[in-house]
Amino acid sequence: MAAPIAKKTILIVEDEPHIVMGLKDSLEFEGFRVVTASKGKEGIALARSESPDAVVLDLMLPDINGYNVCEEIRRWNSFVPIIMLTARSQETDKIRGLDAGADDYLTKPFSVNELIARMRAIFRRAQRGSTAPEAFDVGDAKINFAAHTALVRGEEHQLSFYEVELMRLLVERIGQPVSRDEILSKIWGLESLPTNRTVDNFIVKLRKKIEKSPDKPAHILTVYGFGYKLVP
Numbered sequence: 115m116a117a118p119i120a121k122k123t124i125l126i127v128e129d130e131p132h133i134v135m136g137l138k139d140s141l142e143f144e145g146f147r148v149v150t151a152s153k154g155k156e157g158i159a160l161a162r163s164e165s166p167d168a169v170v171l172d173l174m175l176p177d178i179n180g181y182n183v184c185e186e187i188r189r190w191n192s193f194v195p196i197i198m199l200t201a202r203s204q205e206t207d208k209i210r211g212l213d214a215g216a217d218d219y220l221t222k223p224f225s226v227n228e229l230i231a232r233m234r235a236i237f238r239r240a241q242r243g244s245t246a247p248e249a250f251d252v253g254d255a256k257i258n259f260a261a262h263t264a265l266v267r268g269e270e271h272q273l274s275f276y277e278v279e280l281m282r283l284l285v286e287r288i289g290q291p292v293s294r295d296e297i298l299s300k301i302w303g304l305e306s307l308p309t310n311r312t313v314d315n316f317i318v319k320l321r322k323k324i325e326k327s328p329d330k331p332a333h334i335l336t337v338y339g340f341g342y343k344l345v346p
């Protein structure tokens with residue numbers, strides 16, 4: 115049995131009772147506090163009132179779809195990790211979910227253990243701490259890890275949970291290549307998959323916020339066939 119996790123609240127927004135029940139039982143067994151909503155609007159309300167530490171959000175809901183729920187939550191909370199459940203495996207749906215503000219997705223049917231692995235990864239780094247400083251300058255950007263912000267040429271950008279963690283890992287290993295597999299396993303809690311574009315999507319998001327020319331990055335560099343490297 116793994117070490118206990120400090121009581122974190124996870125909000126599940128899903129209308130299929132057997133999935134909700136399975137997830138709730140398993141996550142509670144892992145030591146999480148679980149709140150559930152079977153409709154999108156109820157999920158949005160609970161995301162406000164319960165201040166969850168993570169959200170598991172189904173795409174297909176009876177009232178409004180998961181993309182809209184995600185966008186609504188992101189309106190006032192840019193940081194809470196949101197993992198989307200999707201019955202579709204098309205790349206466009208995943209991209210749309212990531213664009214709506216989701217951090218990750220699982221395609222149904224998924225194993226509960228896979229979801230738990232991701233939840234543990236989300237909270238593991240927070241527990242173990244980081245050697246990265248509280249604030250760090252990358253080019254024209256001032257990254258504030260505690261405030262989850264990047265101040266770039268006078269403009270403040272909010273950073274999401276995974277953007278902060280990804281940046282923190284690159285800062286910890288400044289000037290060294292960090293492999294995509296290591297990023298996936300350390301931050302997302304994923305086994306490496308050749309088709310997984312999650313890391314690349316988040317690199318694109320970070321570059322848009324931090325780089326002067328996101329298409330010709332000067333700081334968050336691609337190490338071809340391997341991963342990424344930060345040059346401040």
Ligand code: CA
Nearest residue numbers: 129172174175
């Ligand atoms: Ca559903």
